[in-house]
Amino acid sequence: MAQRNRLKELLEADYVDEMHMQAYAEALRNDEVPIPGALSPVPPGSPAISLHNGASSARVRKVSALSDFAPVNINLERVKRRKKKGATSSASRKHDWTFLLLRWPLLVFIFLFIAVEFGLYVFIRQIVNTKEWIFSWRGRKGVLRKRLRGAKTYQEWKDAAATLDRYLHFDDWKRVDEDAFYDWKLVRKVRRSLRTLREKKDARGCMGVLETCIRANFAGVESPRLYSETYLGTKDLIESYYDEQEKALEFLRESPDVTLDEKKRFFKGANTNYGISALCLSGGASFGYYHFGVVKAFFDAKGLLPRVITGTSAGGLIAALVCTRTNEELKLILVPELANRLTACEDPFKVWAQRAWKTGARFDSIAWARKCSFFTRGSMTFKEAYLRTGRVLNISVIPADRHSPTKLLNYLTAPDTIIWSALLASAAVPGILNPVPLMSKLRDGNIVPWNWGSKWKDGSLRVDIPVQALNLYFNVTHPVVSQVNPHVHLFFFAPRGSAGKPVAHRKGKGWRGNFLLSAAEQALKHELTKNFKVIRDLELLPQLLGQDWSSVFLQRFDGAVTIWPRTRFWDWFRILTDPDPSELERMMKVGQIVTFPKLHMIENRARIESQIFLGRQTVRRAAQNTGRQATLENTTLPARPLSIPPPTGTDQSLPVDMDAETAHAAGSRKSVRRRHHSSATGHLTPRSEGGRGISSSNNSSDRISIASTPNGRTDPMVNKVSNGDDFPSGYMSRLLARPFPSTLQLKENEMDEEGWSSESSFDDDLAAMDDYRRQPSHSSLPPIEDGDELGHDEWSG
Numbered sequence: 001m002a003q004r005n006r007l008k009e010l011l012e013a014d015y016v017d018e019m020h021m022q023a024y025a026e027a028l029r030n031d032e033v034p035i036p037g038a039l040s041p042v043p044p045g046s047p048a049i050s051l052h053n054g055a056s057s058a059r060v061r062k063v064s065a066l067s068d069f070a071p072v073n074i075n076l077e078r079v080k081r082r083k084k085k086g087a088t089s090s091a092s093r094k095h096d097w098t099f100l101l102l103r104w105p106l107l108v109f110i111f112l113f114i115a116v117e118f119g120l121y122v123f124i125r126q127i128v129n130t131k132e133w134i135f136s137w138r139g140r141k142g143v144l145r146k147r148l149r150g151a152k153t154y155q156e157w158k159d160a161a162a163t164l165d166r167y168l169h170f171d172d173w174k175r176v177d178e179d180a181f182y183d184w185k186l187v188r189k190v191r192r193s194l195r196t197l198r199e200k201k202d203a204r205g206c207m208g209v210l211e212t213c214i215r216a217n218f219a220g221v222e223s224p225r226l227y228s229e230t231y232l233g234t235k236d237l238i239e240s241y242y243d244e245q246e247k248a249l250e251f252l253r254e255s256p257d258v259t260l261d262e263k264k265r266f267f268k269g270a271n272t273n274y275g276i277s278a279l280c281l282s283g284g285a286s287f288g289y290y291h292f293g294v295v296k297a298f299f300d301a302k303g304l305l306p307r308v309i310t311g312t313s314a315g316g317l318i319a320a321l322v323c324t325r326t327n328e329e330l331k332l333i334l335v336p337e338l339a340n341r342l343t344a345c346e347d348p349f350k351v352w353a354q355r356a357w358k359t360g361a362r363f364d365s366i367a368w369a370r371k372c373s374f375f376t377r378g379s380m381t382f383k384e385a386y387l388r389t390g391r392v393l394n395i396s397v398i399p400a401d402r403h404s405p406t407k408l409l410n411y412l413t414a415p416d417t418i419i420w421s422a423l424l425a426s427a428a429v430p431g432i433l434n435p436v437p438l439m440s441k442l443r444d445g446n447i448v449p450w451n452w453g454s455k456w457k458d459g460s461l462r463v464d465i466p467v468q469a470l471n472l473y474f475n476v477t478h479p480v481v482s483q484v485n486p487h488v489h490l491f492f493f494a495p496r497g498s499a500g501k502p503v504a505h506r507k508g509k510g511w512r513g514n515f516l517l518s519a520a521e522q523a524l525k526h527e528l529t530k531n532f533k534v535i536r537d538l539e540l541l542p543q544l545l546g547q548d549w550s551s552v553f554l555q556r557f558d559g560a561v562t563i564w565p566r567t568r569f570w571d572w573f574r575i576l577t578d579p580d581p582s583e584l585e586r587m588m589k590v591g592q593i594v595t596f597p598k599l600h601m602i603e604n605r606a607r608i609e610s611q612i613f614l615g616r617q618t619v620r621r622a623a624q625n626t627g628r629q630a631t632l633e634n635t636t637l638p639a640r641p642l643s644i645p646p647p648t649g650t651d652q653s654l655p656v657d658m659d660a661e662t663a664h665a666a667g668s669r670k671s672v673r674r675r676h677h678s679s680a681t682g683h684l685t686p687r688s689e690g691g692r693g694i695s696s697s698n699n700s701s702d703r704i705s706i707a708s709t710p711n712g713r714t715d716p717m718v719n720k721v722s723n724g725d726d727f728p729s730g731y732m733s734r735l736l737a738r739p740f741p742s743t744l745q746l747k748e749n750e751m752d753e754e755g756w757s758s759e760s761s762f763d764d765d766l767a768a769m770d771d772y773r774r775q776p777s778h779s780s781l782p783p784i785e786d787g788d789e790l791g792h793d794e795w796s797g
Contacts, residue, residue, distance in 0.1 A: 007332045011341060015378030016370050020439070020447050024421065025366055027437045027449045107540045114531050121524045125493065128513035128521070136504035140167065148231070149593055154301045157596040161232035161500070170230040170502070177237045182220035187241050190219075194244040203255035206248045207266055213245070214270040214608070216477045222560070227601045228497035234601075242604045249611035253618050260622050267615035275477025276609055277602065278308035278470050280559060281315030283426075283460040284484040285575045288314025289342070289584060290565035293591015294482040295322055296334045300592075301599050304606055308474050310394035310408070312460040315482070316426045320419050321375045323393035324385045336585035341374050345578045361434045362576075365424055368433065372420035381441050382422075383415035392474065395422040396459030396466045400435040402548055406462050408469040409438075416440045417450055425456035430544070432576075433457075460485070462551050465559060478605060480598070481559035482591075484567070486575065488557045491528075492564045493521050499561065500597020529554070561602060565594050 137145055144164045151157035165171055177184045190213045197205040217223070221241065226234045233239060252258065252266070279298065281291045291311075295318060298305040311319030325333060344363070347355075352362045373379070385393050394410045407413070409422050421439040428435050435455035439447045459466070464485065470476035483489055495511050495518035497503045503512055511518040535541050536550035543549075565587075579587060 003332065007335065007337070010329060010333050011337060013374070015373045015376075017373070017379050020379045020418070021366060021369060023447050024369055024439055027439065027453055028365055030449075030453060103540055106538075107535065110531055110535060110540070114528060117524050117527055117531075121491075121521065121528070124513075124517055124521050124524070128493075128517050131513055131517075132504040151593070151596065152589075154297065154596055154599060157593075158232055158600075161597075164231050165233075173229050174233060174236050177235065179226065179235065181223050181225045182235075182238070184235075184237060186219045187221060187237055191237070191241045191244050194248045198244075198248055198251050201255075201257075203252055203257040206252050207258060207262070210245070210248055210252065211266065211269065214274050214612075216273070216275055222478075222601075222605065224499050224561070224601070225496065227499035228494070229502055231500055231502065231597065232600060234604075239604075242607060246607050246611055249608070249615060253611070253615045260619060260626065263615065264619045264623070267612060267619060270612050271616060272475065274608060274612060275471075275475050276308065277306045277478040277480060277605060278310060278474065278476040279306045279319075280465045280467075280470075280479050280481045281309070281311040281319050282464050282481065282483045282485050282488075282557070283313030283315055283458065284486055284489075285314055286345075286577055286579065287484040287486055287489075287565075287567060287571060287575065288318065289579055289587045290484050290567070290591045291315055291318040291482050292334060292338070292584065293565070293588035293593075294563055294595045295591075296588055297592040297595035297599065299327075299330055299334065301603070303610070304599060304602055306480065307390060308392045308394070308470065308476060310396065310466060310470060311426075312396045312464050313427050313429070313458050315484075316395045316423050317372070317375055319393055319395070320372075320385075320423055323389055323391040324375070324377045324380055324419070326389055334588075336581040336588065339579050339581045339584040341371075342578050342584070344368060344371060345576050356431075359434060361432060363433050365433060365436050368424055368427070369420055372423045376419040376423070379418050379420065379439075379441065379447060381416050381418060382409060382411040385419060386411045393419065394466070394470065395419070395426050396463055396469075397422060397425040397438075397456040398459050398462050400455040400457055402543075406459055406466070406469075407456070408459075408466050408473070410473065412473055414438070414440075414450070416442075418447055421450075426459055428457035429461070430457070460552075461549070462555070464555055464557060467556060467559065478561075479559035480561045480563070480602060481557070482563045482565070482595075483557055484565055485557065486567075486572065487553065489564050489567065491525055492562070493518075493525075495522065498597075499601045561598050563595055563598055565591050 141164075144160065144167060148157065148160040148164060151160055177188060190209060193209050194206060197209065213219075220226075221238050226238065252263070258266075279295075281288070281294075284290075291314070295305070305322075309319045309323055311317070321333075322330065347363075355364060356362045376385075380388075382393055385391070392410060394408055396406060396408055398404070398406045409417055414422075418439040418441060421436065424433065424436045425438055427433055435457045437453045437455055438450040440450040441447050463469075465479065465481055465483075467476070467479050470479065483492070493512070494501070497512070503510055532550070532553045536554060539550075541548075541550050
């Protein structure tokens with residue numbers, strides 16, 4: 001009963017802030033946001049203005065051009081006369097007459113060819129599906145498969161998968177070490193070496209072997225082909241290899257024979273080389289609700305839900321829900337009753353048709369902002385979400401300008417940006433929702449337009465899965481993609497099977513259907529891709545609704561592991577329809593069933609990632625307890641805790657562990673440079689690109705003077721304290737910088753009384769204390785490896 005009341009409380013909570021909605025409506029009405037200190041634009045020939053001393057001067061106006069090569073002053077009357085005379089447009093002038101003559105006939109011909117190829121492709125896929133259904137899933141095998149698909153939990157699915165493997169004698173393949181898809185001899189040698197050295201208590205020997213084998217896809221052990229021969233698991237050699245790696249990492253972490261300095265260098269290098277995993281949720285309108293089942297499957301498999309989660313459009317909505325709720329709340333809220341809060345498409349036809357006629361978009365931005373507030377727990381920012389749950393939310397958006405690059409919003413790139421404004425921008429598909437501004441929260445809790453009120457729209461139009469940006473910011477080397485885009489998932493076909501789903505016939509061997517059908521499917525798919533590339537490269541496709549659609553089919557839509565929920569034909573007619581509880585329950589179940597086969601492959605990698613993280617955490621705590629507290633006690637600086645013990649609880653998942661994130665969580669001004677806020681107008685002004693200066697309005701400015709070099713960087717050699725000692729600026733900023741005040745009431749185990757994150761890193765302190773140690777009067781401090789300074793590799797993994 002108490003659990004039911006708690007669920008009702010979570011689902012009926014109202015997080016809408018009316019003042020923020022009014023500010024957002026004002027930002028939507030204003031195309032230009034005034035910049036503090038800038039002069040208002042005025043037309044040419046405006047009267048002169050009088051200066052304060054009575055002298056008159058020509059009125060100064062702000063000028064701008066569309067590009068570096070466009071004129072500043074345009075004679076509007078002349079432009080109007082040209083349009084009336086039917087002058088050639090600028091778009092037409094840049095092409096010769098042959099392009100204008102052949103463009104449309106060539107485009108029509110290519111699209112007709114694409115239509116024929118697509119029809120053949122669908123026909124071949126149906127032949128393969130029919131053949132598998134008739135000849136492969138009959139008798140005892142069909143019964144076991146039905147039991148496999150009817151599993152409600154991951155444990156039930158594993159039991160059914162193990163039974164099916166035994167029935168089909170797939171266990172025999174597991175026992176044989178030899179295989180062409182990985183270096184089985186090398187894996188066997190490494191496993192034997194780790195086991196021998198660990199039994200001999202040779203910690204340094206184990207460390208040497210681990211430095212060699214802690215790599216992404218070492219010897220091919222992460223190849224999906226090694227997991228596509230059975231329903232559960234892979235080669236016994238690979239399973240035992242992961243076991244030995246895990247035991248060796250645990251042994252090395254607890255061994256007293258290796259110095260703290262060596263452990264720190266090893267685990268940091270292992271983290272850089274191995275990388276981390278991330279869950280990427282694609283867009284797809286109402287198809288995106290299948291992501292709920294994918295997330296539920298990860299959450300039910302304890303400890304497998306990645307801490308870095310990215311989403312675009314509909315996937316961003318689910319990602320925001322996951323990254324703003326704690327584990328306890330997610331366990332309650334991921335139920336079919338959640339459909340009662342999915343009301344984005346509730347307007348009747350008469351209402352949205354009139355809106356589309358007047359505004360060019362079916363949906364209203366303000367109404368969607370109110371509805372998104374539930375999924376983001378009100379006007380929560382990216383940084384506040386990270387501090388509350390420890391999960392890193394990423395939303396992909398693109399500027400309304402077609403030439404500007406894609407932007408990945410997270411707590412590093414846009415810490416104070418309101419999440420619901422990012423969700424609206426990520427869902428702003430032309431014709432569905434007009435481009436919208438992003439909103440940023442100020443210190444006083446008010447919100448203002450971000451980036452001078454620039455408009456943004458759906459990032460999936462260019463980059464649906466931001467793999468490169470995730471690798472840049474968080475060292476993600478293993479993206480797990482849940483792909484439901486309606487124009488993409490139809491073309492997923494694994495001719496040799498996929499992880500946890502071997503080929504249905506010939507006992508998991510051979511090709512789906514047969515070789516000829518699989519070859520025809522692959523050939524037609526490549527032909528379709530080639531034709532779309534021709535359209536893009538020749539610029540044949542015109543801009544529809546002000547958007548270039550040529551890249552929609554030519555992006556990267558998969559990852560290291562790709563999950564493809566199976567949709568129905570009826571889903572296409574409900575692509576812009578809200579699900580009811582029964583429909584959402586079905587979609588959740590489908591999402592879970594297609595995720596279960598991938599979890600074992602993800603679990604093997606997650607075991608190593610967890611051990612690397614635990615090793616780094618152990619090193620940091622040990623470093624905290626050896627020598628640093630004594631050093632701080634000898635200074636006259638105001639005492640601040642360097643880090644806080646991690647939250648307790650068995651359900652706490654591991655945080656992301658990379659230098660950029662930990663430096664930011666620790667309050668470093670060097671990882672993420674915050675924007676200035678104007679007290680006069682309330683609008684944001686950015687820092688310079690290369691600047692790293694620290695605001696002079698520090699609470700301890702009367703005790704410390706932070707000097708800056710001409711390029712904006714602080715000089716550690718000129719920062720002085722009152723007693724005359726030299727301290728590096730990174731160290732001083734860690735001690736004195738106050739974090740951005742959160743409007744949320746964070747739990748005590750997440751933040752201490754000073755507002756420091758419980759997941760804060762010690763790397764900044766180590767780098768700063770290294771500079772401090774190198775001074776002659778402080779050479780007694782413990783050594784720190786070279787190259788660990790904050791400025792050297794703060795963005796490395």
